[in-house]
Amino acid sequence: MAHQAASATTTYPKPRTCPFSVDPEYAQLRAEQPVVQVQTPGGSTAWLVTRHDLVRQVLSDPRFSSDRRSPGFPRLAENQQSVLQGLPPSLIGMNPPEHTRARRAVLGEFTVRRIDSLRPRIQQIVDDCIDAMLAGPRPVDLVSALALPVPSLVICELLGVPYDDHEFFQTRSSKLVHRSTPFDERLRASRELRSYLDELVSVKERELPDDLLGRQARKQRDAGEADHETLVSTAVLLLLAGHETTANMISLGTLALLENPEHWAAIAADPAKTLPAIEELLRYFSIVEGATSRVALEDVELGGVLVREGEGVMALVSAANHDPEVFERPDELDIDRGARHHVAFGFGPHQCLGQNLARAELQIVFDTLVRRIPDLRPAVPVAEVPVKSEATVFGLYELPVTW
Ligand code: HEM
Numbered sequence: 001m002a003h004q005a006a007s008a009t010t011t012y013p014k015p016r017t018c019p020f021s022v023d024p025e026y027a028q029l030r031a032e033q034p035v036v037q038v039q040t041p042g043g044s045t046a047w048l049v050t051r052h053d054l055v056r057q058v059l060s061d062p063r064f065s066s067d068r069r070s071p072g073f074p075r076l077a078e079n080q081q082s083v084l085q086g087l088p089p090s091l092i093g094m095n096p097p098e099h100t101r102a103r104r105a106v107l108g109e110f111t112v113r114r115i116d117s118l119r120p121r122i123q124q125i126v127d128d129c130i131d132a133m134l135a136g137p138r139p140v141d142l143v144s145a146l147a148l149p150v151p152s153l154v155i156c157e158l159l160g161v162p163y164d165d166h167e168f169f170q171t172r173s174s175k176l177v178h179r180s181t182p183f184d185e186r187l188r189a190s191r192e193l194r195s196y197l198d199e200l201v202s203v204k205e206r207e208l209p210d211d212l213l214g215r216q217a218r219k220q221r222d223a224g225e226a227d228h229e230t231l232v233s234t235a236v237l238l239l240l241a242g243h244e245t246t247a248n249m250i251s252l253g254t255l256a257l258l259e260n261p262e263h264w265a266a267i268a269a270d271p272a273k274t275l276p277a278i279e280e281l282l283r284y285f286s287i288v289e290g291a292t293s294r295v296a297l298e299d300v301e302l303g304g305v306l307v308r309e310g311e312g313v314m315a316l317v318s319a320a321n322h323d324p325e326v327f328e329r330p331d332e333l334d335i336d337r338g339a340r341h342h343v344a345f346g347f348g349p350h351q352c353l354g355q356n357l358a359r360a361e362l363q364i365v366f367d368t369l370v371r372r373i374p375d376l377r378p379a380v381p382v383a384e385v386p387v388k389s390e391a392t393v394f395g396l397y398e399l400p401v402t403w
Pocket of ligand 1: 238241288293345349350351358
């Protein structure tokens with residue numbers, strides 16, 4: 001087993017400049033060095049993993065920890081760990097058995113059946129946004145008119161967070177997902193978001209309303225296990241994860257369908273095609289790059305390389321989802337390929353808790369768009385659509401559309 005010295009001078013993950021391609025360099029790394037030591041944008045060294053089987057191995061092996069406060073955890077932004085010091089970890093940063101318990105506590109809120117019961121309300125939110133689009137001037141920015149408000153309204157209602165405060169938490173969360181945000185600003189954004197939710201959780205603990213946070217507070221109280229700080233961490237995570245990610249998939253997915261009119265027409269003609277198309281869009285874009293990192297709790301052999309205890313690992317789902325051993329012609333968007341074994345939602349115990357919700361939102365948005373605005377089209381050439389090249393969740397800043 002080789003223990004490779006840190007040698008690379010380029011940093012990874014690479015900025016994404018084109019909405020429709022992940023860096024071609026990953027293909028070469030995957031073929032030649034699927035586990036390679038690299039520099040991270042935050043100035044640490046970590047192992048970059050690019051092969052589908054090895055990414056799944058990292059994400060399902062309990063010898064790799066999710067504790068973001070650990071010194072070896074790959075840093076995607078400067079001083080990333082300092083922002084987290086002193087805060088209790090949220091679900092995404094826990095390890096078993098703590099993680100198993102905490103995840104089980106909220107799992108019931110995200111089952112297929114539970115999410116299905118939210119569908120009529122999601123449909124109404126989507127219709128309201130589209131009514132407003134149709135009534136307003138053209139072109140319109142699809143990100144601010146639809147992609148951001150839909151998941152944001154849905155997660156606010158689910159959690160019991162007042163949507164009127166959306167500007168407050170959207171500006172904070174956007175600072176947190178941008179690698180280029182200066183440390184001071186990142187720290188301030190993180191503290192402000194936490195203190196906002198800290199206050200809100202205190203209200204839920206007193207009033208125990210019938211929303212996710214109220215139900216969690218009640219459950220904790222009934223079990224005699226009140227844990228305010230952990231509930232605040234859960235609230236921060238769900239609010240952030242609940243709107244940033246899905247919003248980016250709505251805008252990127254819409255752009256991809258508009259640029260491939262045969263796919264748009266296929267969904268319009270047969271709604272049974274929408275869910276398989278969503279799986280393919282999730283695979284194709286693989287928007288989450290930073291979250292699927294880990295740190296080794298002991299020495300682990302990974303793809304013929306020795307990863308030592310304390311070293312960081314970045315399991316790159318975008319590279320895994322373009323592995324030609326698993327997906328034929330991986331750089332082609334093919335909505336009929338049956339892409340369910342993609343890892344865009346991660347893999348193993350931390351696999352995305354909100355994936356059923358994300359799928360339902362995407363399905364309702366795309367089905368409603370093809371039905372209600374069948375002649376929708378981008379109002380600018382793709383090259384002019386501004387992309388979030390430096391964000392830990394890839395997406396579009398704006399998508400001007402017309403019809
Ligand atoms: C975890 C992607 C939407 C809540 C994850 C992970 C990925 C991911 C890759 C795994 C992180 C890891 O391995 O450490 C996505 C994508 C989404 C999406 C691509 C949209 C298309 C959502 C939504 C919610 C959500 C809508 C909440 C309502 C979470 C939570 C975790 C998670 C709580 C942590 C689970 C755990 O650690 O046990 N997501 N997500 N996500 N996601 Fe999502």
